[in-house]
Amino acid sequence: MIQIREKGLQDYTTIWEEMVSFTNSRNADTPDEIWLLEHYSVFTQGLTGRSENLLEETDISVIQSDRGGQITYHAPGQLIVYCLIDIKRLGIGIKKMVSLIEQSIIDLLEEYSISTHKVSGAPGVYVDGSKIAALGLKVRHGRTYHGLSLNIDMDLSPYKLINPCGFRDLNVTQMSNLTDNTLELSEIKKQLTRHLSNYVSRT
Numbered sequence: 001m002i003q004i005r006e007k008g009l010q011d012y013t014t015i016w017e018e019m020v021s022f023t024n025s026r027n028a029d030t031p032d033e034i035w036l037l038e039h040y041s042v043f044t045q046g047l048t049g050r051s052e053n054l055l056e057e058t059d060i061s062v063i064q065s066d067r068g069g070q071i072t073y074h075a076p077g078q079l080i081v082y083c084l085i086d087i088k089r090l091g092i093g094i095k096k097m098v099s100l101i102e103q104s105i106i107d108l109l110e111e112y113s114i115s116t117h118k119v120s121g122a123p124g125v126y127v128d129g130s131k132i133a134a135l136g137l138k139v140r141h142g143r144t145y146h147g148l149s150l151n152i153d154m155d156l157s158p159y160k161l162i163n164p165c166g167f168r169d170l171n172v173t174q175m176s177n178l179t180d181n182t183l184e185l186s187e188i189k190k191q192l193t194r195h196l197s198n199y200v201s202r203t
Contacts, residue, residue, distance in 0.1 A: 002034055005035045034081060034193060036189050037080045040074075043061065044062075045065060046136050049070045054071060054161070058158075067146040069134070072149065077152055078150065079192070083148070102135070104192060104198075105125045109127075112175065114179060127173055130173040131164060131171070132173050151172065154174060
């Protein structure tokens with residue numbers, strides 16, 4: 001059984017430390033967890049992140065993270081889903097885990113009649129070439145942490161200050177720009193969690 005935990009609005013470093021602590025302390029029988037939250041405004045650099053992908057210095061903090069990928073942006077109005085999953089126990093590799101996360105986002109957006117696609121060599125989910133969801137994972141002892149970010153209804157202007165995910169001139173979009181449906185964060189959480197749990201459940 002996967003434990004779903006609502007974390008609310010969180011400081012990035014605080015929740016990162018919690019993920020590391022959980023991952024280090026879990027054992028072979030520890031249930032997997034999915035954490036749902038939002039972050040205060042912050043840029044995060046992945047392990048291979050290059051400083052030149054930050055185009056302009058601002059008062060927004062830049063944090064060097066231990067996840068995969070390049071630079072991205074988090075802020076309220078963006079759903080963060082952290083995936084604390086024992087993929088060794090599941091019998092899958094990291095590439096499969098990435099694919100399952102992407103597919104869960106695609107399934108969710110389909111419910112809002114938003115047509116999506118993937119881009120080879122660039123993890124995440126895209127709409128007409130614009131990125132709507134990013135993902136980056138860290139694997140330690142066969143267990144993942146970090147996860148995905150889905151843009152719902154946020155201020156996208158800080159993305160102009162970076163090369164999102166390391167790609168120059170990559171446009172970024174969000175659900176509120178692509179659907180006339182009423183967007184309820186609580187409902188989106190339930191829908192995305194359902195899809196993701198189905199894909200990574202052992203039952």
